[in-house]
Amino acid sequence: MGIPAAPSLSERYQEATNYTPASVQGHPGLDFSSQPSPFKDWFQARRVELPGGPGTETSPSPGALDAERLGRLLYHTYGVTLVREFPGMSMHYRAAPSAGGLYPADLYVAVRDVEGVPDGIFAYDARDHSLVICWEGDFWPDLAACTFAHPSVARARAVLIGTGVYERSAWRYGDRAYRRVLLDAGHVFGNAVLAAVPDGQRLVPLPYFADAGVSGLLLLDEAREGPLLLGAVLDAPDDDAGMRPTRASRSPVDRDSADPDEGHWIPRLHQAGNIQRFTPAETSLLRDEEVRGESMVLPADPLATGQAVLEAIRRRRSTRVFSAGDLPLEAVGRILAHAYPRPGSPDPEAGLAPPVLQTHIAVAGVKGLASGVYRYDPAAHAITLVRPGSPRDALHRCCLWQELARDCAFAVLHSFDLPAAVAAYGERIYRTAHLEAGLIGQRLNMAALRLGYGASGVGGFFDDFLNALLLIPPQHAIAYVTAVGLPE
Ligand SMILES: Cc1cc2nc3c(=O)[nH]c(=O)nc-3n(C[C@H](O)[C@H](O)[C@H](O)COP(=O)(O)O)c2cc1C
Structure with missing residues (x-):
């Protein structure tokens, strides 16, 4: 046996930011007077005024990217879809959810040859649904x-650039905020992937880019804000494999x-994942370990595409409150099928390479499905029981006693x-895995909502407790939990 490798920065970060009952109960509370604004002041x-925003008819029509489609x-x-007044403040709720409603993600877009912009x-x-001009050309x-x-x-002819302004989330979550910043950005891009389709566009997420170059273009202060994910917006979707985010x-x-x-921790870990050049990684290094037991293929009737997608967002x-x-078993199948589209489904791919995420489903109230913890295999759209029994109490305890x-x-x-x-892919995998978990989380949210159910992200959990519930080794990182059910 060789000497075990010293832990990577990602592993050390994970350990340092794990929630334990003591760390959560010892939180000093929030100082609202020092809360950063969720918006930059320009x-x-x-500015360029944009059509297609709040108060307009949602009438997508497939065609070339123009000002209206953009x-x-x-x-x-990531638009503002609801404004609520609270004593002393207006809360701007956005098209994408955000941990704690803090909205650390910001969105930039590069445009060329788009009529009207x-x-x-x-x-x-x-x-105000406008574009602030950073650079012309x-x-x-x-x-x-x-x-x-x-x-x-x-x-x-358009490239979206998602960034994270760390302090907006760190104000509440401290160093653990980086996880939520990444998940939030994943949700934002999950919306973009879905919302592009009704207008005949396709968004190709690009998680690998030269960080310093992008930060330089946007003049970001790297101690406070980092570029997280890019997305190319393409006219006329087709099945050209070269256009997929597989590299x-x-x-x-x-x-x-x-x-x-x-x-x-946050700027350090972010910088540790930076790349300057593209160094191809073997994508077959992480094979899923085999799950023993009988698997069950789930129903997969796809959801309608088109205007309904935008209306749901x-x-x-x-x-x-659930x-x-x-829920009927059929709903579970359809929600998962929408979140993990397989080749031939009407939805564009969701995964970011390399495929490192493992998926478990903790079933507590599904007609026709025994309660328990299951492993989900997206390629087969099938589940295998790994732990029988209701996970309700355990989920309650694991997720900071959240009802x-x-x-x-x-x-x-x-x-x-x-x-x-x-070890296989380097420190950036921490970023990519969390972005992907957020992206899939948004697809789960939207599918649940469109079928008349409800969903919420859950970023607050005791890491080690969840490892124990899922029967996975303690060194596996829990990235994210999405709760789905009947809204009250
Ligand atoms: C990454 C992430 C983590 C979240 N974690 C929790 C959570 O632990 N508990 C909770 O009640 N809501 C959680 N939420 C939901 C947010 O509180 C919610 O998105 C926010 O209040 C904005 O409201 P909206 O999604 O209805 O627009 C989470 C959302 C995201 C995106």
């Missing part, structure tokens, strides 16, 4: 270099540096073998 900025895409990706790089200001040579000449960028790049592994001080809200009552977790009909849990993933 002084003396020139406006519609941005609005249904000048060429340039813009920040999307959701408050055609930045495709820079974008092509930053995305290592990904073929989708050469064909795109994964390796990044370095940091086993040597000293741990950062508390409060300083507009009225989407996270479920706050009522007792079971939402106790009362849901089923929960979808994403995890990955963190040490193996980092």
Whole structure:
């Protein structure tokens, strides 16, 4: 036996930010006077008004990207869909959910040759559904270099750039905020993938890009904000495999540096995942271990595409309270099929390479399905029981005693073998796995809502308790939990 490798920075971060009953009960409470704004202020900025936003008819029509389709895409990706007045503040709820409603993700878009919008790089200001002009001109040579000449960028006339402003979330969640910033950005891009389709567009998520180049283009202060995920918007979707986000790049592994001080983990871990050039990674290194037992193929009737997708995004809200009552098995199958589309389904792919996420379903109230914890195999759209018995009480305890977790009909849990993933792909896999978990989380949310049910992300959980519930090794990282059920 060789000497075990020293833990990577991602593993050390995971350990340092695990919730335990003591760490949660010891939280000092929130100081609302120091809460950062969820919006950037743009002084003396020139803007481009966008059509296709709040108050407009939702009438998508497949065609070439123009100002209206771009406006519609941005609005249904991350626009303001509800404003609520609270004493002393207005709360702007967005098309995508956000842990704690803190909205750390920001959205930029690079545009060329789009009728009604000048060429340039813009920040999307959701408050008035406008584009703030950052730079005018055609930045495709820079974008092509930053995305290592990904073929989708050469064909795109718009590229979305998602960033994370760490302090907005760290104000409440401390160093653990990075996980939620990534999950939030995944949700935002999950919307973009879904919202592009009714207008005849396709969004190709690009998780591998030269970080310094993108930060430089946007003039980001890297101590406070990092680029997280890019997405090429393509006209006329087709099945060209070269356009898929299948390529994964390796990044370095940091086993040597000293741990950062508390409060300083986020920019360090983000930088540890940065890449400058594309170094192809073997995508077959992480094979799923075999799950023993009989598997059951789930129903998979697809959901309608088109206008209904946009209407559902507009009225989407996270479920706050689930009522007792079971979901039919058919609903579980359809929700999962929508979240993990397989070849031939009407929905575009959801996964980001390399495929490291494992999926468990904790079933507590589904007609026709025994309660218990199941492994889900997206390729076969089948589940295998790994632990019989109701997980209700365990979910309640594992998810910080949140009633939402106790009362849901089923929960979808994403995890990955963190040490193996980092050894195979480098520190950036921490980012990619969480972005993907958020992206799938948004598809789960939307499918549940469209079928008349409810869903909520759950980012607050005791990591080790969940490992024990799922019977997975303690070094596996739990990325995310999505609770689905009957809304009260
Ligand atoms: C990554 C993530 C984690 C979340 N975690 C929780 C959670 O632990 N408990 C909870 O009640 N809601 C959770 N939510 C839901 C948010 O509270 C909700 O999205 C936010 O309040 C905005 O409301 P809306 O989704 O209805 O627009 C989470 C959402 C996301 C995206």
